[in-house]
Amino acid sequence: MAEYAVELKNITKVFPGVVANDKISLKIEKGEVFAIVGENGAGKTTLMNIIYGLYTQDSGDIYIFGKKVMHNFPGKAIEMGIGMVHQHFMLIPKFTVAENIILGEEFVRNGIVLDIRKTTEEVKKISEKYGLKVEPNEKVGNLPVGIQQRVEILKVLFRGAKILILDEPTAVLTPQEIKELFETINALKNAGKTVIFISHKLKEVLEIADRIAVFKNGKLMGIEDAKGTTERGLARLMVGRDVVFEIPKKEKTPGDVILEVKNLVVMSDKGISAIKGISFKLRRDEILGIAGVEGNGQRELVEALTGLRPVKEGKILIRGQEVKKFDPWFFRKSGVAHIPEDRRDRGLVLPFTVSYNLFLGRQRESYFSKGMFLNRKNVDDFGNGKVLEYDIRPHNSNLVADSLSGGNQQKVVVAREVSYDPDILIAAQPTRGLDVGASEFVHHKLIEQRDSGKAVTLISFELEEIMMLSDRIVVLYGGEIVGELPAEKATEEELGLLMLGLKRYEKSEVAL
Amino acid sequence: MRTKALDSSNEILNWWNREKERLSNFLVPIIAIIVGFLVTGIMIALSGKDPFAAYTLLFKGAIGGSFQEIITLKVSGEGLLKGAILTLTGLSVAVAFNVGLFNIGAEGQFIIGAIVAAYLGFKLNMSPWINFPIIFIAVAVISGLYGALAGWLKIKRGVHEVITTIMLNWIAINLVENWLVVGPFSIEKYQPTSFLAGTPYVKDASRLKPFFSATRLNASIIIAVVAVIFVYILLSKTVLGYEIRATGKNPKAAKYAGINTGRAMVTAMFIAGALAGISGACMILGTEGRYPGVFRPGYGFDGITMALIGGSGAIGTFFAAIFFGLVRGGATGMQLMGIHKTFTDIIQGVATLFVAGQVGIKFLLYRIGEKRPLTKEVAKSAND
Numbered sequence: 001m002a003e004y005a006v007e008l009k010n011i012t013k014v015f016p017g018v019v020a021n022d023k024i025s026l027k028i029e030k031g032e033v034f035a036i037v038g039e040n041g042a043g044k045t046t047l048m049n050i051i052y053g054l055y056t057q058d059s060g061d062i063y064i065f066g067k068k069v070m071h072n073f074p075g076k077a078i079e080m081g082i083g084m085v086h087q088h089f090m091l092i093p094k095f096t097v098a099e100n101i102i103l104g105e106e107f108v109r110n111g112i113v114l115d116i117r118k119t120t121e122e123v124k125k126i127s128e129k130y131g132l133k134v135e136p137n138e139k140v141g142n143l144p145v146g147i148q149q150r151v152e153i154l155k156v157l158f159r160g161a162k163i164l165i166l167d168e169p170t171a172v173l174t175p176q177e178i179k180e181l182f183e184t185i186n187a188l189k190n191a192g193k194t195v196i197f198i199s200h201k202l203k204e205v206l207e208i209a210d211r212i213a214v215f216k217n218g219k220l221m222g223i224e225d226a227k228g229t230t231e232r233g234l235a236r237l238m239v240g241r242d243v244v245f246e247i248p249k250k251e252k253t254p255g256d257v258i259l260e261v262k263n264l265v266v267m268s269d270k271g272i273s274a275i276k277g278i279s280f281k282l283r284r285d286e287i288l289g290i291a292g293v294e295g296n297g298q299r300e301l302v303e304a305l306t307g308l309r310p311v312k313e314g315k316i317l318i319r320g321q322e323v324k325k326f327d328p329w330f331f332r333k334s335g336v337a338h339i340p341e342d343r344r345d346r347g348l349v350l351p352f353t354v355s356y357n358l359f360l361g362r363q364r365e366s367y368f369s370k371g372m373f374l375n376r377k378n379v380d381d382f383g384n385g386k387v388l389e390y391d392i393r394p395h396n397s398n399l400v401a402d403s404l405s406g407g408n409q410q411k412v413v414v415a416r417e418v419s420y421d422p423d424i425l426i427a428a429q430p431t432r433g434l435d436v437g438a439s440e441f442v443h444h445k446l447i448e449q450r451d452s453g454k455a456v457t458l459i460s461f462e463l464e465e466i467m468m469l470s471d472r473i474v475v476l477y478g479g480e481i482v483g484e485l486p487a488e489k490a491t492e493e494e495l496g497l498l499m500l501g502l503k504r505y506e507k508s509e510v511a512l
Numbered sequence: 513m514r515t516k517a518l519d520s521s522n523e524i525l526n527w528w529n530r531e532k533e534r535l536s537n538f539l540v541p542i543i544a545i546i547v548g549f550l551v552t553g554i555m556i557a558l559s560g561k562d563p564f565a566a567y568t569l570l571f572k573g574a575i576g577g578s579f580q581e582i583i584t585l586k587v588s589g590e591g592l593l594k595g596a597i598l599t600l601t602g603l604s605v606a607v608a609f610n611v612g613l614f615n616i617g618a619e620g621q622f623i624i625g626a627i628v629a630a631y632l633g634f635k636l637n638m639s640p641w642i643n644f645p646i647i648f649i650a651v652a653v654i655s656g657l658y659g660a661l662a663g664w665l666k667i668k669r670g671v672h673e674v675i676t677t678i679m680l681n682w683i684a685i686n687l688v689e690n691w692l693v694v695g696p697f698s699i700e701k702y703q704p705t706s707f708l709a710g711t712p713y714v715k716d717a718s719r720l721k722p723f724f725s726a727t728r729l730n731a732s733i734i735i736a737v738v739a740v741i742f743v744y745i746l747l748s749k750t751v752l753g754y755e756i757r758a759t760g761k762n763p764k765a766a767k768y769a770g771i772n773t774g775r776a777m778v779t780a781m782f783i784a785g786a787l788a789g790i791s792g793a794c795m796i797l798g799t800e801g802r803y804p805g806v807f808r809p810g811y812g813f814d815g816i817t818m819a820l821i822g823g824s825g826a827i828g829t830f831f832a833a834i835f836f837g838l839v840r841g842g843a844t845g846m847q848l849m850g851i852h853k854t855f856t857d858i859i860q861g862v863a864t865l866f867v868a869g870q871v872g873i874k875f876l877l878y879r880i881g882e883k884r885p886l887t888k889e890v891a892k893s894a895n896d
Contacts, residue, residue, distance in 0.1 A: 349761045361769030
């Protein structure tokens with residue numbers, strides 16, 4: 001009998017109210033890249049935590065390299081050759097790369113002194129062995145996210161992992177970093193390691209995995225060979241219905257200019273100009289996509305357009321009126337709504353209930369207040385209405401926002417922002433970290449806004465999203481607009497060249 | 513069979529998950545207080561006294577006594593009076609906590625309120641119906657502005673409120689005790705023959721008089737209860753309270769949504785200052801009768817403890833304050849057997865320490881409730 005790296009037999013795990021894993025049986029071969037996909041809450045992470053020993057299954061058996069595992073816990077999992085790289089890194093920023101990698105397994109000289117030279121050497125050795133380049137003496141805090149992740153992987157390898165579990169490793173990475181990660185994964189595979197790759201991005205798993213397991217509501221829906229399936233096929237298994245990748249849009253010709261930006265200069269937190277004199281117009285009935293690699297001024301642009309960051313030079317005109325007061329309240333009053341890129345950090349007051357989050361910022365409107373007091377009845381009515389209208393689950397507007405899944409939290413944000421009935425909707429990374437179903441929902445809402453005569457600006461690092469939704473696309477590179485083109489003329493190659501700064505349209509071409 | 517057993521155990525778990533936050537918010541302070549008593553008991557034992565006898569005296573002094581004594585508030589009156597003063601400074605700190613600021617300045621605001629009440633108390637010479645409103649409004653406004661100053665410095669200059677409120681405390685203490693009380697407001701200026709230090713006694717019409725002859729308990733307790741109701745309604749029912757809490761819980765989100773977070777902070781600090789000031793005024797117009805030469809009862813700092821143990825809510829702060837007020841009132845009883853009454857401060861200190869470490873206590877509670885090893889992070893990932 002062939003020996004599998006991991007074999008699961010009828011694993012069941014029940015959490016209060018949900019069956020997180022329902023009789024999961026699967027076999028993962030040695031040396032393969034095995035992907036697990038599924039919507040948020042499908043039970044992927046729970047299963048990995050069981051394998052890693054953070055949870056104990058209610059029933060079922062686990063075999064690692066053919067050996068049955070009893071009473072698992074992380075220390076034992078590490079001993080058996082399982083390593084896990086979490087979505088949120090567990091590194092100490094003030095320590096060097098080498099110090100982080102050896103943490104807990106220090107080389108000690110004379111009983112007390114940390115042997116720095118040996119540490120550096122060992123780290124160099126292991127990084128060369130797997131072709132994962134790192135600078136051992138660099139402080140981790142100074143490294144980009146992609147490299148930090150590499151350090152995490154090295155940390156796991158250093159402890160002798162033969163099976164690596166990567167939990168949503170691409171969620172925090174830029175497209176370039178994803179490419180490098182995939183090279184890393186291939187190197188690990190060539191070195192004989194087994195990689196378990198958890199994701200909800202179908203395109204990625206098709207590219208990197210050998211086999212793909214699809215989870216839904218705690219059940220294993222099927223295991224597919226990456227070569228024999230398509231995005232559409234996986235999506236159907238995942239969501240349980242056909243997912244519309246192309247959303248129909250009404251034929252529309254863009255209307256009046258409603259937002260105009262002239263020679264805008266915005267400074268970053270570090271005091272250097274992040275947006276260097278850009279100009280563009282936004283019209284009714286259109287979605288303007290702003291494409292670009294992360295860190296090219298998107299954040300500063302969005303914050304300037306919503307009053308969260310002062311404008312250094314240039315003008316913003318809303319309906320032809322120049323904005324003089326740069327504060328968020330003024331922008332909201334002028335009809336600008338904003339889906340922020342980080343819903344947990346900025347979009348929600350997490351300890352507040354869903355209904356309290358749904359009218360955040362509108363508490364002084366006559367509907368939500370009676371004089372100095374909140375109008376609790378209307379607040380509740382509004383909350384309950386939106387929870388049903390947007391299918392925010394669970395259907396209970398009195399739950400604390402923190403207890404919702406990412407997709408449902410985003411629905412709360414979208415519901416609130418759309419309910420402002422804004423003329424201008426600025427959507428920054430509106431589907432970041434969302435699964436296929438929730439993304440589809442958000443996309444529908446953006447198109448609904450456009451179709452009803454509103455203007456939408458979509459800022460996204462995901463080219464696919466930009467191309468699917470936009471009527472017109474501008475590309476941001478190094479704080480400047482390097483190209484502007486109608487969506488039907490945009491190709492991935494062309495946009496890619498612009499995004500990487502390898503091509504640039506002249507001013508006359510930009511004007512539209 | 514198995515599924516049935518699973519169902520009922522699930523129900524218990526469901527209930528636990530739903531209620532654990534609320535339950536532990538309630539249990540943590542109680543456990544903290546119990547631990548406080550235990551640790552203090554050990555210390556009493558170490559000092560060679562009998563902790564059981566000491567605590568018996570403490571509780572007798574706090575609430576014990578004959579039925580008649582309790583009814584006439586002969587025993588508990590002193591404790592309730594202390595509780596009222598603590599409630600007001602506790603609410604001051606709690607309101608500031610709600611907007612996300614740490615008001616260490618309650619002590620300074622308390623002193624400002626005290627001197628304003630002392631001055632107006634001997635200057636105003638009208639009927640109580642006119643005196644009291646004028647005094648309390650003046651106290652609220654002046655102490656309120658003193659508190660708001662720290663909020664204003666925070667939003668305009670970005671100075672941390674802990675730094676400014678500590679500095680404002682010293683400014684208040686020196687301004688009042690090294691200048692006003694020995695200079696312009698001093699009793700010598702008005703009654704040159706007096707041997708007292710401090711300000712003159714407030715007029716009889718401005719005194720908060722004891723309800724009963726047996727104790728010094730006065731209208732402070734009514735003022736404290738009104739303040740509790742006011743803060744409760746403010747925080748949970750009003751638009752301003754909503755803005756204050758949104759700012760405190762996530763200032764970035766509040767600002768993004770268009771809430772004027774600066775205004776929320778300054779307003780909350782104004783209310784905090786006013787509450788601490790009223791506390792000082794109650795002390796002067798009630799028990800003290802004037803601003804004495806040296807007056808640093810520390811109630812402002814004790815307010816931090818009350819707000820922490822009370823979970824920054826109006827009702828919780830009230831209960832914490834009344835409890836510790838009674839304990840302090842009873843501590844006088846412990847002195848009968850030679851235990852200094854400051855031993856009760858140890859109870860308070862240890863309890864605060866435990867509430868401050870409540871993340872740890874909650875973690876243990878959750879663990880007992882679930883009987884399985886759970887780290888915070890894992891608990892989180894269970895949700896997705």
